[in-house]
Amino acid sequence: MYALAEKIAAALTPSRTYSVEVKDVSSGAAVELAAVSQTLVADLVPRGARSVSSTAADSQVSVTISQNVDGFLLVAEIRHGDTLQVVTAPVRGSEPAASQPSLTPGIQRKIVWQQARPILDFAVGAPDSSHEIWYLLEPDRLVIYEFSGGAQVFHEARPISKLYAPRDLRGRVVLTDATHVRAFVGGVRCDGVWNPSFALECRENPDQQWQMGSVSWAIDPSRNNFSGSMIFSSSLETKFPPFYSAASPSSATSGQGGSRWVIAGLDGRAQLFAGSANAVATFDGWGSDILTAAPACGAAWQVFVTGAGDWTQPDQIQLYELKDRRATAVGDPLEFSGPILALWPAEDGKSARVVSRNLATGQYEASTISDTCGN
């Protein structure tokens, strides 16, 4: 508004009185036009211009809140007698503030980071109670931020040379302990260590295995899916059809551990396997990313499931309870204003990490979600 007031003041010279009206032709959220008008009048006072009624004014100023390809635009038409002058001022976009945690029954979301560059995955480590280290995995680099007492004290980006670059590139960050981090992306595995400065070493990922807790999944590095091969800590290998994601109940919730798996297959169907090669149930309407949720109450096996559609559409996460080969939706879905690009378990064992793209702002958003037991 300051820039526009400056231009208007210059255009008003030598007339000193003006009337002002404000209108909005943008597609943005409704704006309090009276407040805009008051701000403009206040900005013009120090410049010697005086707002009066339209009948007594030397000049008429009509301000329009508009929008162009670059964002919002303020347009002022200044009429003085038969002359018309038009001045414009772009409105500088401000970073959208992180939303407050929602209290959607079933799932709670907290946006913890947002940026214009694509994010594949993220993780937050806490070496001690006053420090936090953020790892943001982007397509070509691992970005590290260190915060102490809420203030940023370190920022570095380490390049990653990938061996593969599929169009739907996926990545994953695993914190192995307070000083070690591992990233999987584009056919390479990168190991990072603090000793005392941060060092990152990347090399071809042997057998293309991605670490998933006590299990590892083999990814097809030239595609966006896992091959179907899972290797357990006992070196036992199990074969499933190729999948985008898979979930198994924790031993704490089911007592049956890894014998049951539900996989989100490439054919758009989710299938439940219970210790045999044949699926015992198929679930329709599920998206590509699924993840076991740590239930806030009860001990049933629950999974977060992304929505159907494609990446031009909003997305959602629905919590399902799997019992007796049936999946029952629990609570309302958590809506996202764009596609969910990654859904991985968080390090705390209770929540999940979500990377999504806000279609309205174009920003990539990192969020944590958790099962809230409906409170």
Place this chain on the structure above:
Amino acid sequence: MKLRLFLILAAISVTLVHAARLEPSRRPRYGATLRVEIGAVVNSLDPAVAAANPEEAAAKDQIGALLYDHRNPDGTFAGVAGSGPFRIAAWDPGKHVTLAASDSSRGSRAFVDSIEIQMGRAAKDRLLDLETGNVDFAELPAEQARSASDHGVRVSASDPDELVAVVFVAGRPISEDAHAREALARSIDRAAIVNFILQKEGEPAGGLLPQWSSGIAFLFSTAMDAAGAKQLWSQIAGSPTIVLGYDSADSLEQTIAERIAVNARDAGISITAESVAGPGSASPNFDARLMRVRMPSPHPREALVNLVAMLGPLAALDVAPLPAGVSSDEVFDRERAIVNSYRVVPLVWLPQVYGLSARVRDWKAPAPGESWPFADVWLDQESQ
């Protein structure tokens, strides 16, 4: 008639099936062949060989963008064919080309395995093939968008990025009369062109840039002023007649030209609409002609510079260069100067309209200057 009825019923049935069977999947799938139909006939994919007409040039550019990794600063393709996401697998000049996904593409492999492009397909045939599910992608004339949608075709439209305008030919006696130019501009009912001819697929244009791009198009009036036009025309000496030319191969231009003639005559203006062949000659036998210009960029300055380059020679626009980095105020001043000269009379903004099959996913209509995003779309094979 029976065959047509059957095809329509089949299309409705196919569409309903597609709508009901949008399979749940979020992550792109690899595989399958994208079936494309275009109206243009491309006789050579060699960038060094000139296209015979603007339609061929545009289609050739779109195909080239799939074959080449990047462009030179002047917009020509750099490197070799096949360095982009696709390579040529089969080529029947003027009829058909098959592109195969390139595994060695620097921009990573496309999701579809291949693209089959049929050339020279008339608009009505493209529409019919969309209705019957025989094609995944086809360009549609903007004026057919509503009809296509009514027939169950999945329609995607870009932001309006193609200006249709009347351009007065510099040096013609009537064109050099400012009153005559303004009279014609005021006589035109732009809203009627959009509502009836374009079936509401487009926007009346008062300025040279669309509102979504410049943010200031609302400052230019699009209202018809028949009384003002009549008064201006009455001030012209003699009994001149404006000859308005339109492209003989463009049915939309013809319809718009005839509509303009009706409006003009209602305002007392003497005018005839005549077809002309090709982009124009050095000594045209018309006073003004309809022209269509697509924006090469969504940014106002670049779009205006291109517009002046395209229309300036015919209209002899006296416009100072618009250097990079100028303010939006300067862009507006330049735009207003051209509009107020009435040498270019903006009429309507057209979107680019595409018909898609239900199985095409992650489709995003290309913005000005962008090419068909065939490397980024994927096909839901369950929805076939």
